Amino acid sequence: MSEKTVQLKPVANKGGTNKKVFWKAFGSGMIVLTALLSFMGISGTAYAIPMAGVGDFYVVFDHLEGKGYTFYPKMGESSKEKSTPQGTNLIKDLTINNLQLYKDFNISGDKWIRVKITAKKPVHISGLQHDASVIEADAKFSNLALKEKQSNDWQKQFQQTSSTIQLDHAKLKTHYLFQEKIVMNGMKVTVERINKPGN
């Protein structure tokens, strides 16, 4: 049976919090999470899930193993700009251990909260598209190929592919996430107050 809880940690109210900004930021995060949760249903399985429109967010995990990897450049939207350079990562099938997705919201002055989704159990994804501007990880590839191709379309001029991909201790600054199918058991959503994020 899947576990889906929304745990709100108490925030020490020392005054000065702009409630309007807080609820706006909190609300936008919750809309995404609610959408995700409603798709997931009881089984913890969801289909055709996009995560976008909330600006940059971070994906962090201990271990990822996937098959059929492709990377190519693109221009996409971020929280600050309409069009910013990114890289699209496509993985056909993958499993992630200790997945965390989080986004930080500035609710007032130097007051920040972090909305975080964590999955205690391994997450299985099929048909992943992940647009990120920064990826940090220890990486392993099989049949790795980096090559350029003669094309008038700049997006097709450079491509990295591999038959398998393994990422450890990864942190990805993400702008868009789409999965054809995701099985995410042991999910937990938390909101916590944080110091100003250093990212």
Place this chain on the structure above:
Amino acid sequence: MMVRTLMAITCLLGLTGLFSPSQAKAETAGQKLEGFVISADRVDGGTMLPQVVMGETSANKQKPMIRFQYRNATLYGMKLTKVLATDQGPITIIMNANGPVHLTDLTVDASAFSLKGACLKAGESVPELGLKKVTMLVHQMNAAQGELSRLQLSTVKGNHELQRPDVPKVLRDLSSLPFLEAKDAIESLMKGHLPLTCEDESKEDQPDEKKDDSLLPGVKPDQKKEDSLLPGGQKPVDDAVKPVEDNIGGVTKPVKDTIDHTTEPLKKIKKPVDDTVDNVKKPVKKVTETVPKVVDDTDKTVKRVIDPVKKQLKRTKQQLCKDAAKMEGKVPKQLGLDLIHAAQKENVPLTDLCSNNNDAEKQLKLLQNQLLNNLDLLSLLKGDEDELASPELFEKMEKEMKKHSTLKLLPHLLSPLNGLFG
């Protein structure tokens, strides 16, 4: 009617002005941005084979490149940048590996590169190669397995490309040839194991910079260089070039003499030279009285073509000593053989070959003693020094050296007599 014609011409010129430069710019930009730059502070690898191939880039379907093939390689301080021209200006993909990068069955196709630590020859594999400050303009890279520690992959605005390396002379020459001729030239390069690096050292040995230094047997000398070498400011460009193809029969002998004087490395390219000689033997019958002068010019031309190649092929003594100094206890077969041959030629013991280079001298002492040790001839060190320079000993050393792809030198053999007879 006249006015209409003028208007039409003006419009056409206007359109040409509008479109041609931008098209040209786009092509130039495409060519400028082709490839991705990979650099590494150090590359350690086992068995590397450099080859010359034709490969695809973002701007060209066929471009001459050097293919580096490694059975396995470890890169330290690896960085990769790829700049792309988007509608909104350039963007750069940056890949940094802050830890070591291990790659197996690695193939890299590069159209430009710079590296330190080895002299590479086309089609000649190098065992246990260590390179430093490697930068390559790569168009394709494949690896059966890749392990990149502490990888950081980012995509950012602007052009943040690493400095591009220079295109090696051999690839510049190949680029100037038509496709089919380039393919033939590549074949010659591969068969002749012609050098791909260390051109600068060879140039140091050439006082006359105006000499044609084309590495390729099929590449015609530069027009300006031709003119400058002809007496009396004549314009016998055709006479100077054609004789090489048509009337060179008269200079068969000088060519043969040149070949005879050539040392062993040139044997590797003897076949292409022979082919040239065979082709030009036929017209010798047509040689008339005017030939001697032409022959004279042709002789110079042929020498200009062959001499630099000869110098490129022949590892100079200075280069040998430089390479010997960097051996660090491991001697690749070819370098070992070259050192033995050089010492034999000078009729001196191996240890006396690089007497003005302390590091080389130390390594040569290790090499000599290791070879003597392997041959059970360490006792020669107690005897007359002349014996260490005898042709018989060099022959034995050569045979022993040939048994090893890389000869490892044991440091304790620096003082082999200590404790040996005590």
